[in-house]
Each structure stands twice: as C-alpha cells, then as structure tokens.
Amino acid sequence: MNKYKILVVEDDTAVRNLITTTLETQNYTYLACENGKEAILEAVSHNPDVVLLDLGLPDMDGVDIIRKIRGWSNMPIIVISARSDDRDKIEALDAGADDYLTKPFSVEELLARLRVALRRLSYMQGKLPQEQTVFENGSMRIDYTAGCVYLSGEEIHLTPIEYKLLILLAKNIGKVLTHTYITEAIWGHSWENDVASLRVFMATLRRKLEKMDHENDYIQTRVGIGYRMVKV
Numbered sequence: 001m002n003k004y005k006i007l008v009v010e011d012d013t014a015v016r017n018l019i020t021t022t023l024e025t026q027n028y029t030y031l032a033c034e035n036g037k038e039a040i041l042e043a044v045s046h047n048p049d050v051v052l053l054d055l056g057l058p059d060m061d062g063v064d065i066i067r068k069i070r071g072w073s074n075m076p077i078i079v080i081s082a083r084s085d086d087r088d089k090i091e092a093l094d095a096g097a098d099d100y101l102t103k104p105f106s107v108e109e110l111l112a113r114l115r116v117a118l119r120r121l122s123y124m125q126g127k128l129p130q131e132q133t134v135f136e137n138g139s140m141r142i143d144y145t146a147g148c149v150y151l152s153g154e155e156i157h158l159t160p161i162e163y164k165l166l167i168l169l170a171k172n173i174g175k176v177l178t179h180t181y182i183t184e185a186i187w188g189h190s191w192e193n194d195v196a197s198l199r200v201f202m203a204t205l206r207r208k209l210e211k212m213d214h215e216n217d218y219i220q221t222r223v224g225i226g227y228r229m230v231k232v
C-alpha cells in the first residue's frame with residue numbers, strides 16, 4: 001500500500017476521474033474536490049502530501065489557493081492547467097507551486113512529476129541524510145533545519161523556489177551549475193521554458209540578496225552556462 005495522500009482539485013469531472021483513476025492504479029490514497037473553498041478546507045484538515053491543482057476553478061483562481069496554502073505549508077503543489085502561457089506558469093511557480101503540467105497531459109507524465117515531488121518531499125522531511133544543518137558565507141546564514149535564510153543578521157523572505165535555488169547553489173558553493181542541472185534539480189526536467197523561468201527566479205532572488213547586503217555579490221552569472229555561488 002502506497003502511504004502517500006494526494007489532494008486532487010479539479011472542476012472538470014472527466015479530468016478529475018482520469019487523475020483519481022490513475023492514482024488508484026498506483027495505490028495512492030487521494031481526496032478529490034471541485035472548487036477552491038473545498039480545496040483549502042481539505043488541505044487544512046487532511047494535510048495531504050501533494051496537491052494536484054487545476055488553476056481554472058469556478059469560485060477561485062488557483063494561484064490564490066497556492067498563496068493561501070503557502071501561508072502555512074510547504075506541501076508540494078503541482079499545477080495542472082490548460083493555460084500554457086509563460087506568464088501564467090511563472091505566476092503559479094512564483095506563488096509557490098513546485099511544478100506545472102499543461103493539459104492535455106499523459107498519465108505517465110503525471111505520475112513521473114508526482115514521483116519527483118515525492119522524492120523532494122522525502123528529502124525535505126529529512127528521510128535522506130543531510131550532512132550539514134547550517135551554512136555560512138559572508139553575512140549569509142542558512143538554517144537548513146528551520147528552512148530560514150538570514151543576511152546581515154536579518155531573515156529574508158524567499159518563495160519556495162527561490163529557497164530551493166539558494167540551497168542548491170549553497171550546497172555546491174564554488175561550482176558553476178549549468179541551467180540544465182539547476183532546472184532538473186528544481187523541476188525534475190529541463191525544457192526551454194524552464195530555463196526562461198529560471199532566469200526570472202534567479203533575478204528576483206539576486207535582487208532580494210542585494211537589498212539586504214550590498215557589499216557582497218553571492219551569485220555569479222556565467223552567461224550561456226549557468227550560475228554559481230562564490231565564497232565571499
């Protein structure tokens with residue numbers, strides 16, 4: 001028996017049935033609902049391991065649901081949407097979604113994304129060994145256990161993706177990480193759109209870091225290659 005509990009939020013009955021049937025074949029436990037109000041209620045009361053979220057719901061925009069859930073939880077959220085526009089994707093990811101699947105999708109792809117999300121979840125929950133609990137570089141301090149980042153003694157507020165990016169760079173300090181390496185680590189795949197999204201996230205992350213510490217430039221861009229964190 002698969003112990004993971006998945007919350008499926010989708011107002012289209014056919015798509016919802018396709019997803020829940022797929023989950024059943026893999027022995028996932030699931031909860032299904034068809035609007036935003038129920039989605040938030042289910043997320044709060046059942047604390048699912050992963051949320052599969054449609055953006056176009058009758059009562060609420062899916063992006064607002066992501067923001068609400070992120071107010072209290074880091075549970076992985078995979079957006080499943082008919083909107084394939086880059087801005088919609090970036091808005092959802094920036095609000096805190098972990099991944100984005102565009103309709104129509106194959107059930108194999110859905111299951112693959114789900115496995116990636118669950119692998120990251122078990123990593124975050126410390127089921128895999130974590131060698132170090134605090135990272136320090138210049139005025140930067142990352143407390144991996146608490147999931148907090150401090151610069152010049154003050155906590156900085158990062159979105160879940162910005163935090164993952166920073167951790168990835170910190171854990172590989174001094175090394176140049178390629179766009180492909182980073183997008184695969186963050187989203188589980190590296191498509192052209194992912195590299196474009198990565199640039200946007202990296203730019204906002206760097207702005208946040210610079211705002212708190214103007215003296216040090218922690219992240220270096222290697223044009224056409226990738227990024228690295230430098231030891232300051």
Ligand code: CA
Binds near residue numbers: 010
């Ligand atoms: Ca819909």
